[in-house]
Amino acid sequence: MRGSLLRTLIKRQNLFPHHFDRREQHLVIASVVVGAVVWVVVHALKLSVHFVFEHVLDWAQQAATPLVILLPLVAGSLVTAFLASWRASNVYYRDESGRVHALNDIVGDGLERTIALYYTSEPALDRALYGVQGVRARWELPTFSLALRKFLATLATLGTGGSGGLEASVTLIGESLAVGLFKPRFHLLPHRLWVLRLWRWWRTLDPDELQTVQLSGVAAAVATLVGAPLAGAFFAVEAMYRRRPVIEKFIYALVAALTAFFLGRLFTPHAGPFLRVDQVIDPPAHxxxxxxxxxxxxxxxxxxxxxxxxxxxxxxxxxxxxxxxxxxxxxxxxxxxxxxxxxxxxxxxxxxxxxxxxxxxxxxxxxxxxxxxxxxxxxxxxxxxxxxxxxxxxxxxxxxxxxxxxxxxxxxxxxxxxxxxxxxxxxxxxxxxxxxxxxxxxxxxxxxxxxxxxxxxxxxxxxxxxxxxxHPTSVYRTQRDRDESREILPGYTVRRIIAPPAWEGRTLRDLDLRARYDVNVIGYIAQREQTQQLVPHIPATQPLHTGDRLVVLGSNEAIGRLLADLLNAPRLQEEVIQEEA
Incomplete structure (x- = not known):
């Protein structure tokens, strides 16, 4: 009777404020779970790195010569190299000029990989060409296996004496663990009705919700590392969004960061933040x-x-x-x-x-x-x-x-x-x-x-x-796209160009850009009153006018040749006339 009444009240949402809907309930619980799981793994990595490094350091200092420190360093580098090639995948990074670079998923700075993975579920032309968009784009990349390999590579690098910080590694671990908790693995689910109902409630198919749990994983990882949940949540938001305001996601990032922080206080009450002063002296005012x-x-x-x-x-x-x-x-x-x-x-x-x-x-x-x-x-x-x-x-x-x-x-x-x-x-x-x-x-x-x-x-x-x-710089290289150019794959660019006077009244068939420059016109930007609209097809017989904006696709070298000729419009006009003659 009581159970039936409780279920009825929950179903009617009388136990929650009306503005606290099912999506928000799901995200809060998800953030708590993510915070707890990430805390366990990141705390274990932190302890492991310090434990191994202290023993390596003691061994090197007690040896006949300190040169023996080179042995664990080389051994750790070989382990990292092996992990970088074992079950490796690429994470694509876009530099400030719009070029795409394929990065190994675990080597180097993990935060750059985390930022790239964070934006995989957002709409993009390169993922549309692959036919994989939304949350599926992230599901197809490693999650738990990536976290494990990054854990071991970081332990091998820093535990043996390598120089650097844990924060970049733990952000990638936190993101991968958070995503892995929601990644569909139907072959592992038992065929029980209640399990399927639970999974249906737990799963996330919305890229915005996926980014929320990714952000929660990063926040929990940093909060575990530095012992400051508010700073951990803000770091996650700032690292991913730079100058874009995101208040709603910050709330869930803070939930995960607080979860990780209080678990740390519960199981390691004497740890405290990693930056401590026995007695803080107030600064002078002169x-x-x-x-x-x-x-x-x-x-x-x-x-x-x-x-x-x-x-x-x-x-x-x-x-x-x-x-x-x-x-x-x-x-x-x-x-x-x-x-x-x-x-x-x-x-x-x-x-x-x-x-x-x-x-x-x-x-x-x-x-x-x-x-x-x-x-x-x-x-x-x-x-x-x-x-x-x-x-x-x-x-x-x-x-x-x-x-x-x-x-x-x-x-x-x-x-x-x-x-x-x-x-x-x-x-x-x-x-x-x-x-x-x-x-x-x-x-x-x-x-x-x-x-x-x-x-x-x-x-x-x-x-x-x-x-x-x-202010304009950052150690973590930006991924944001430039206005006129975007490299969609390494070596291939989509570029918006403006038709020069030499193309006035001519058609794509007349210009034959495919044969002359080895580029494809995949659309044009049409002016619709006060707005612009991308039209993904332009007839080969449609006359062009000076100032029309075309969208072309081709290799970086081919686009470069086209742009070079566009800068020299009289020469381009002579070439068109000669070809027609």
């Missing part, structure tokens, strides 16, 4: 301190500038000079180890000064335990080891290294100004997250959430300066 803050922000922006140049140079070197994948991994590991050994020799510090994730060094920077010489060597050494690890294909990220680099700049400026280290290291962490990662809201919220509201004003000052100096 002008001299803020002058040093501006200096700090400028120096962090300079580090960001040289980091980008170094990353591009090393990426080009590994890509053009080292052909085989396993050779790139091994060479990068050896280079990382040599730089780490040199940094330790110059300072007398342990090998984790420039190797590993750098958590201990950041803690010592906040505690004022680093000298000026150690901070300078650590800044240069960590920059070089992280770039050699990531550009050679190691599985690591840039969030924690950016905090590390900013912390070293903070120590240097604090030594120059005679301030307690934490007073400038804390704002330098904000500056580095803004300049290197381009997540200003996350940087601001993380500073306040971890160190208190007293550092809100210093954080705002360095945030403003670094935004002005490096």
């Amino acid at each position: 002008w001299r301190y803020y002058l040093f803050l501006v200096t700090l922000a400028v120096l962090v922006a300079l580090v960001d500038f040289y980091q980008r140049r170094l990353r591009n140079a090393m990426s080009n070197f590994f890509r053009s000079r080292v052909g085989l994948s396993w050779r790139r991994h091994v060479l990068g590991a050896l280079l990382t180890g040599v730089i780490g050994l040199l940094a330790a020799w110059l300072t007398g510090e342990p090998l984790d000064l420039a190797l590993g994730t750098g958590d201990r060094i950041v803690a010592e920077a906040l505690g004022g335990q680093l000298t000026l010489q150690v901070a300078i060597v650590a800044l240069i050494g960590k920059l070089l080891t992280t770039m050699s690890t990531i550009t050679s294909g190691g599985s690591a990220g840039m969030l924690i290294p950016s905090i590390y680099l900013g912390s070293m700049v903070g120590v240097i400026v604090a030594q120059m100004g005679g301030y307690p280290a934490a007073m400038l290291v804390i704002p330098s962490i904000t500056a580095s997250l803004v300049s290197l990662i381009n997540v200003p809201l996350t940087a601001l919220l993380m500073t306040v959430e971890i160190f208190g509201v007293g550092y809100l004003l210093p954080a705002l000052v360095v945030l403003l300066v670094t935004l002005l100096l490096s």
Whole structure:
């Protein structure tokens, strides 16, 4: 009787507010489940990396020579190279010029892969040509297997001494786990009516809902890593949407982040956030301190500038000079180890000064335990080891290294100004997250959430300066399309062109663009009153007029030849007349 009454009340939705519909109920429960599953896996990865790295470090320090650190580094690079080739798939990344690049799914920076996977379910011409769109486009790519391979590759890279952060890897793991929980696997479902009904309620066929759970997975992963749920949710939203406002998705990302955070507090109550200061000293309010803050922000922006140049140079070197994948991994590991050994020799510090994730060094920077010489060597050494690890294909990220680099700049400026280290290291962490990662809201919220509201004003000052100096850039390369050109597959572009005066009154049959340039006209843009409409077919006998906008498809080289002739309209007109004659 009671059960029947309860079911009736739920069915009539009397137990929930009317605005809290079935979709929202589903997304909240899904976010909680995603947060719990992601916390378990990411927490296990975090513990595993620290456990393995500490034992490798102890073994290397107790050996007859510290050069033995090269052995686990090379072994880890070979494991990563094997995982990169085993059941590998490609994730397509679109650069700032609209070109598409095929990236291996687990090597290098995982956040770029996460961003690319996040947008796979959105409508796109290349996926329409494949005949796979919406949630199916993401289902056809790996999920749980991708999370497992990324887990093992990150453990092999960072556990053996590679330099980098966990955040990029855990975002990809969180996204893959979240999607895997909703991926249809009908052959595994028992043939029971209640199971099918449960699955029908649980499944998601809407790309918008799929992106919500993807975002929840990323937020939960970052919240588990940094111990700050609000910053984790904002990081997920900022990384995926940049300047696009998304309030509804943020709510579900926050639900998953809070779930992961409270599970961490429940099972590891003494862990706390990874950035901690025993006693936070309130910053001073006089002008001299803020002058040093501006200096700090400028120096962090300079580090960001040289980091980008170094990353591009090393990426080009590994890509053009080292052909085989396993050779790139091994060479990068050896280079990382040599730089780490040199940094330790110059300072007398342990090998984790420039190797590993750098958590201990950041803690010592906040505690004022680093000298000026150690901070300078650590800044240069960590920059070089992280770039050699990531550009050679190691599985690591840039969030924690950016905090590390900013912390070293903070120590240097604090030594120059005679301030307690934490007073400038804390704002330098904000500056580095803004300049290197381009997540200003996350940087601001993380500073306040971890160190208190007293550092809100210093954080705002360095945030403003670094935004002005490096706002258009980001360590995670953009995927957004340019207006006139879009590469749909590696080497092939869809381009909108404007008909020149030489084409006035001529038809596509007259121009014969297919034979002359090896391109296809797949449509034109028609003006309809105050709006434009893409018409996917233009008759071969329809006369063209100056200013008509055509949509053409072809290889990058063919499109380039056509554009070159369009820039030289008189020459194009002469060629048309000669061919007609």
